[in-house]
Amino acid sequence: MHRLILLRHGQSRWNAEDRFTGWTDVGLTDRGIAEAREAAGLLKDAGIDVDVAFTSVLSRAIETLHLVLRDMDRLWLPVHKHWRLNERHYGALQGLNKAETAERHGAEQVFQWRRSWNVPPPPIEPDEPRSAVSDRRYAGIAKANLPRGESLKDTTDRVIPFWTEAISPALRLGARVLVSAHGNSLRGLVKHLDGVADQDIPLFEIPTGRPLVYELGADLTPLRRYFLGDGGTVEEITWPDREGSAAA
Template identity: 55%
Template sequence: MPKLALVRHGQSQWNLENRFTGWWDADLTAKGEAEAKHAGSLLKDAGFAPTQGFTSLQTRAIRTLWIALTEMDRVWLPVEKHWRLNERHYGGLTGLDKKETAEKHGEDQVHVWRRSYDVPPPPMEEGSAYDMSKDPRYHGIDIPATESLKLTLERVLPYWHETIAARLRNGADIVIAAHGNSLRALVKHLFQVEDDKITGVEIPTGNPLLIELGDGLQPTAARYLDGSRATDLPALP
């Protein structure tokens, strides 16, 4: 049966600076590069030999996949990039310091924006310094002004069903390097996590989640490869 590895990108510069990142194209830090290399080493040591890679259009995820595949001696793999695997769009919070935002709006309000399932942050204002609409990688794409996790799931799922799941059904073993919220959306779908539970699911950076899939692509086993940095997994459906 097919296997699927989910890898959240390593630490980015804006992770380090404690800023809301979303669709902004922050690169990896040196620590993030080391996390990506460690992820590749863990996957290789686990005997995981993917035949296809997927990632977003964001540099931190793309480079995480490159570094991991280099460590696995599988840089030759076919890789597809798609905006539907991008991080959740944080709207008007993009670029803001998380601590300062909590001080301004209150911790409870920021917690709702960050952790509720279906309440998005305020939309990004037109002309914002963080507007990505003129970035050539998004030509012809209707970039959201803001997203909740629910909206993120709704734009991830079509790509999952039409492309990734189809490859898995054809026998491919797949590695996806993406982001905390786009991967959380996939975990919600695969493990059938309830709406009020999914926001409590943490996806650690650079720690591959290796999932064995059965009939109907239902998870039959799942584990984080670095047990010392593992977070609690949802129950198998």
């Protein structure tokens, strides 16, 4: 059996302020730091160890990973950072308050932007200061390939090549893998792993700082998936049984 742990970063400053964040690089709040440390405690209590970690190039996921590895006494493990694990790029919505945006554009429109499978947010202009074009961490990516606003489908489409080329080979070699990333990049990965139907993914939320453990078969097919809870409890995830869906 292979084991994969997915971890959404602890609460960020903009989570706390209810702002669309996306590729904006904001740090953790005190609560976010506490959540990351609680995640380490849950992993240790469950007897789960890790051999290699992957994260995005955004500070909130990197900081969360470091806090977890430090508390697990595993700071020495190999860590691979990649932009493909970044949060969904929220385009021109980045920086706006979510409740105010709902008042302005309507709750249904905002729900579509936030949770639909394939509705992208309004795009950001490449020459805007908020764009990733001028950010040195993305210097190696062709400008034309830098996202300007992604749907969940767009996000998933850029996460999966990294899953295929980097994460799944590590699992196949027998490594226990921890991925510290973001609400939407992880939702996309879950959708892919479990073959979740498009209409079921909008209601699936990954809480900040709560480890989601996947037990995978030899061919990396999910056998079980569950959130770790206090006192050694687990919360199993099941998906509606739909025709055409590979989900269990």
